Every structure is written in C-alpha cells, then in structure tokens.
Amino acid sequence: MTSENKSLKSKHIFTLVLLFATSLVFAQQTIIRGKVTDAESGDPVPFATVVIQGSMVGIATDFDGNYELKGQAESDTVLFSYVGYETRKKFYEKGITQVINVQLQPKATSLADFVVLSDRAENPAFAIMRSVIDNKNKNDKRRLDAYEYDSYNKIEIDIDNITEEFRKKKYMQKVTSVLDSIDIIAGEDGKPILPLFISESLSKFYFRSNPRLQKEQIIKTKITGIGIEDGSLISQVIGSSFQEYNFYQNRMNIVEKEFASPIGDGWRLVYNYELMDSVDVDGEFCYVLDFKPKNNQELAFVGTMWIAKEDFGLKRMDATMQPNANLNFIEKIKIQQELERMEGGAWLPVKSRILIDVSEITKKSAGFLAKFYSSNKNLTLTAPKPNKFFERTIELEEDAQVYDDQFWVENRHDSLTTTEISVIAMIDSLKEIPIVKTWTELLKTFARGYVEVGQLDLGPWPVLISSNDVEGFRTRIGGRTNEHFSLKWQFNGYLAYGFKDRNFKYGLGATHFISRKKWTTISANYRNDIDQLGLQSDGITDFDNANAFVALSQLGNLIRPFAYESIQVDLTSQLSKPFSFSLRLKNQDFTPLYDGFSYYTEPSDINSPTGTEFTTTEATLKLKYAKDETFIINDNSRISLGTLRWPTFILGYTHGFKGPLGGDFDYNKIDFGISQRLKMGLWGISHYQITASRVFDDVPYPLLTAHIGNEQPVYASFAFNTMNFYEFVSQQYVSMRYQHFFEGFILNRIPLLKKLKWRLVASGNVLYGDISESTLAAQPTVDFLSLDPNKPYSEVGFGVENIFKFFRVDFFQRLTYLDNPDIKKRQLKVSFNLSL
DSSP states (O other): OOOOHHHHHHHHHHHHHHHHHHHHHHTOOOOEEEEETTTTTTTBBOOOEHHHHHHSSSSEEEEEEEEEEEEEOOOOOOEEOTTOOOOEEEEEOSEEEEOOOOOOOOOOOOOOOOOOOTTTSOHHHHHHHHHHHHHHHHHHHHHHHSEEEEEEEEEEEEEEEOOOHHHHHHHHHHHEEEEEETTHHHHHHOOEEEEEEEEEEEEEEETTTTTTTOOOOOOOEEEEEESSSHHHHHSSSSSGOOOOOOOOOOOOOETTTEETTSSSHHHHHEEEEEEEEEEEEETTEEEEEEEEEESSSSOOOEEEEEETTTOOEEEEEEEEEEOSSSSSEEEEEEEEEEEEETSSSSSEEEEEEEEEEESSSSSOEEEEEEEEEEEEEEEEOOOOOOOOGGGGEEEEEETOOOOOOHHHHHHOOOHHHHHHHHHHHHHHHHSSSSSHHHHHHHHHHHHHHEEEEETEOOOOOGGSEEETTTTTEEEEEEEEEEETSSSSSSEEEEEEETTTEEEEEEEEEEEEEEEETTTEEEEEEEEEEEEETTOOOOOSSSOTTHHHHHHHHHSSSSSEEEEEEEEEEEEEEEOOEEEEEEEEEEEEEEEOOOOOEEEEESOOOOTEEEEEOOEEEEEEEEEEETTTTEEEETTEEEEOOOOOOSEEEEEEEEEOOTTTTTSSHHHHHEEEEEEEEEEOOOGOOOEEEEEEEESSOOGGGGSEEEEBBBOOSSSSSSSSSTTTTTTTSSSSSEEEEEEEEEEETTTGGGGGGGGGOOOOEEEEEEEEEEEEEHHHTTTTOSSBOOOTTTTTTTEEEEEEEETTTTEEEEEEOSSSSSSSOOOEEEEEEEOOOOOO
C-alpha cells in the first residue's frame, strides 16, 4: 500500500471516528421542555431564567412561561429563577427528552439597593433613559394616524388564600365536594384557588389620532361565571378597551388610581434605575434596566424593562406595584407586556398579562385574584376611518353570544390550558349548589337595589320603609319590567302609604326604546307624591354621591315639603358620539305642606289676589357635549363611564307656558354647566364643576333656585356644607365647586404619618347670585335670604380620607355672610368612603 493510500485510509478512519463520536454526543443530548408558573396565581412567569447549574447552558422563558433547554453539562440540576421569586432547583435525567414544569413561589417584591455612583461617574442607565424619553413621541402608538388589530382577551377571577379555617366555615361546608378539586387546580406547589368567573372575547379594535378616537367591535364572547345569566353587560367590558396599559403615558390609570410610568417624563423624580445586562430578544438587541421608586409609598412600580438599542423603544415590560404603595385592599398589581415595532416606527403591545391580587379584608376571610390576558394579531396601519364610525366606542355584535365550541378552537389566539379547562368545569359545578345560588341572588339584589322575579324587578328596596314628620311611618312597594319582558318597552310603577297623613302616593310610567344604537327613547310618567323644595336635580349639578344625603333628607323633619301631581314626557337621543339631547314636557301641580307660603296670581301686580297652590306647564330642552364619554348598556339602561380627558358641557333652556295648557305663569330659564376631572401628575387629581342659571321673569320663589345647604353630619360634594337648608335663594347665579385629592403626595413624605396611609383632600366652594327687586316684590312673604351680587358666598375645607381605609373627615370654614342668624361658621362632616 502506498503512502498516499495509507494517508487516505487514515483520513477515512478519522472521519468515521469523528462521525461516531458526534453521533454519540447528539444521541446523548438532553432536551428539557416545560412551563414556569406563579405558585400563587397559576399565571405563567415570562422572562424567567432556566439554566443548568454551573454551566453556560440556559435560556429565558417566553411570554407564556414556556421554555426548551438543549445541551450537555456535568450537573444534573436545573435552576429556575426570576426577580421577585424564590429560586427553584429540579433534577433532570441526562441524554433524554423530558418535561419539567415548575411553580415559583413569590417573595417580597423588591430590588437590591442600586449602586450610587460618584458625581463624576454618571449612572449608565441615565444615558439610556434620556434616549428613551427623547424618542417617546416617535415610539408611542398614539402618534400613529390610524391602526387596527384583532384582539383576544381572557379574564379569570378567583378566590385565593383559602385557609383551613376558611374551609371550615359553615357556609363553605356546603361546597366541600368542589373544594376537594382545588388542590388539583393548584398543582404541585401552588396555592389553592376557588374560581368564580372566566371569560373569553374576540374583537376588532380601531384607533385614529386626529381627533383621538377609538372603537372596539366585540365579535364573540364566552362567559362562565357564578351569578352570570345573560352576560350582555359584562360582554362589553371584557374586551381590549378596558385592558389598555400604555407605559408611554406619564401616568397610567389602574383601578382608578394614577401610577407613575417608569418611562414617564418625570422619571428622574420618581425612580432609580440600574443597567443590568444587554441581551438579544427575538432578534432585537436590548438593554435590560431594573427600576424601583425613590419613595416606598409612591404609586409606582418595581421591575425590569427591555429597551431596544435601535430606536430606544420599549420591547418588554415586567412591572409590579411596590408592596408599600398607598393603596387599599390591593396586595399586588403585576403588568407584563411584549411589544412589536410597526412599520410607522411606533411600538404596539402584542401580548399583555395583568394580575390584580385583592387582599383579605380580615384575617379570617379569603382574598381575590383577577387575571387578565390580551393577545393582539394582524396589527395594521390604515387610513383613518371617518369620525362617524367611532360614534359608539364599544359595539357588541347581536350574535356575540351565539357560538359553538369548534368556533373557539379555531379562533382563539391561544389554546386553553388544562388548568383553565378545570376552572370552567368547577364553576359549572359551583353554580348548581343551592347555597351558592342563594348567596348569588342576595348579592345581586343588594347591588341592583331590585329583586328579580321573572320578568319583573321589585323594588328598589332602600325606599321600602321610611319615616318623616308629614307622613309618619311610610311603606312603599314598586317595580319595573326587565329585559326578559321586552327590550323595546319598560313599564314601572309604585304605591306608597303614609300612616300619619293617611294618604296613598303612587306613580306609573312607560319607556319605549326607539333605537338602542342611538339610544333614542321616549317615556311618559305620572306621579302623585310629596317632595321637598331645593332637592330636585336640575340636570346640571353633579348628584353622583347624592344617595346617602337624599336618603337622610327623607327622614325626620322635611324641608318645606309639598304635595304634587305631575305628568311628564321625555324624549332623549344620542345625536353623535359627543352630542346628545333631551326634550321634556311637564305639567305639575304644587300644594305646599308648610305654613307661610303664598304668591300673587299676577306676579307683576302686588294688588292681585294671592294663592297658595299653583300649576306649571313647561318645556325643557337640554343639550350635552362630552367629547370622549363612553357608555355601556345594561339591559334596559345605559351607564356612563364618564370622560377621560375633556370637559363635559351641558346647556338647558326651559320655557313655562301660561294659559290653555294649564300653567299659571309664563317664564324663561337658562342653565349651564361644565365639569371635568383633571390629572395633576404627582400632585394628585382635581375635580371642578361650574354651574350657572338665570330665570328671566318674576315668579314665585319655588320656581327660583334654592341652593342646597347641608345641616347634616354627612358630607355632600354637591352641597354648600356650611350653608343652612334653604338659607339662600337666587334668580340668577354662578357657582364653582372644586376638590383636589392629593392622594398620598404630602402625607406619604411625613415619617410618622405615612404609616397610616392617610390622604389629604382640599375643597373650595364659591357662589355669586342675586334676585331682582321686582321678583322680590312679587313675593308676599320673603322667608329666605338673597345674595349680594358683589359679595360671594364662599367656604373652604380640608379633609383626610382613608381613615381605617373606609372613612373620610372634612373640616369646613365659612368665609362670608358670617352674621346670618343660626349659622355655624365651622362644620365637621364625615362620610363613608370606600377607596382603593
């Protein structure tokens, strides 16, 4: 054999040996797959590190907590770790493919103290953050002209922290058979949960920037929950419209609180940062920054973010509410997001996961978990759609709740997990337990105020029994038809009886829903009852928190009570997204039930006869402009969710008719109102309301404006809290009510007080008004005061809310008209204020 042949043979042998050795290596290669989840919530843990101990073989979990680890190492142990969790170890077998699922136990959410560099050495995270801020406008999705995407949303609500003591409670013994399944859902290391609700929705989301409008068309919804029968209301609030978390905003509204974004303009004032690493994420080179608040009670986050080097856009976010934040009943808020760059340069979220952990109110009770998941696909830049397209912010397709199981198999973005399938089965079992049905009905009755009996709602129960000096002991029964009766018609009625005056009071009414899309309705109502002067809503003043105040006003001594008989017809319609109108025709008889009232039958002639009873016939046209107001429909009623950024304007005109239509007076009246909620960043939140009114004619004083005073110990935002009942009456007036909620801004920074988590509130009310000389002369008896047009009524107040988490105390100081009889210059008001 020649040396050349020997050399060739040696090469073949070497190649065969190399191939054999390589095949042995690959044959023995270890592949480990699995999922990392949170032991308390069951949610996936994205971005967690999975590594073979003592080696470079490692990987990070994806957004859904999944991982696949390939490689060889001497160690037989895999480490699972992530910030905020206890590190777990798991043994594996070498050379085979295997599945290892792990549940990580959360620990106190905090980051190690950041290294403070000397003045000469700048924190390297700051340079990155400055670039993030400089590029915010380019990367924020709100700067895109228009876009749309398909959205899949999933919500689950559970009872958690189920202790043995809670299981042993008498009412929980009735669900023992279902509780036995809890441990199966919890998994090997997880805490048991008792599911109450799970939903899925598919929708189409649309956005345009100028003007800034959005719309969600909810295509399909699937709801399984205890106490859920129809689900049409819930179907409107489980889509992506209510799961919008944009970290490019300086402040993010979460559970009605304003949280500071870690990439907000005030980043240096609120947060500390540390550059931890630089990694490749889906082909995008990213800086990894940890962040934590400077003040441990700030409404802010602790967490990690991944910033793309190319344009300093936010690629990933993992943010958790800091545990000491000034927030009630919320133990944890965790937001995880993964974003994708659009062609236009801005970043849109493709996956989001939000966890809200509601803590136990008492040590013996359980808590709640609310878990939200959102997946967006087919993100597309489009031409802006016309404004008319956005008239309805949330639109529920008529067949949204009509589907089969195969539809969801084919269309949901992600398959349901085994745990989620078990959750649905458990909820179905719970719904059939008698005690669960009973408690569900009781809670529904308490929340709605009505007891549902087939096609009727009986109530409202809070006015079933009352007592006052005119009627004595009063009982009332009433009801209305519900959506099971008709979606086109609703009828209502009530009957009341006073055991002192021995009179029946009653009312009947009907509403026809002409168009639910434009929410156009026409209604007619008849009432024969009693009321009090000055407590009627004018449709301008914000009476949102009037329930407790009005309920107390119905007890004891009534304020200038009167009997009335009225017929009223109302037509309302939403003309466009911002514009709505209402037209009211009303005829009412007025009979005073107090002494001292009379009026001239011809107000302009003081020599005319006097009377004590009169009739008014009037027409009122009211226009409302609310640029970004959002509504949801609840059966046969429409609920306003308020406006986000813009003020609300209301203008009303009333004309009183005299003559053949039955009225005793001709008069004209104009009302105007403007209100707004202002976000003030670190300073908190402000609310203001400006109202004005003028009656242009001489009329009896019950037709003027009696400003609402408050002699009760209960605080009322719509009242003047140091003014007596019926102290001032105006023919024309302008008023402003202002409240500022500091949240924890001031008291959070006082060492001893910050532990109490109290929050300051400042208030101020100003009123200008007067009555013309001719109108005063038209009153045979003047037993009220009018304001000096050059001297406003004014009061200021400060308060502390969140006392024991439930109470608010306000101190008010009256600044003007201090010589009026029987007044109190200072008032202390309390209120029950369940605040997060």
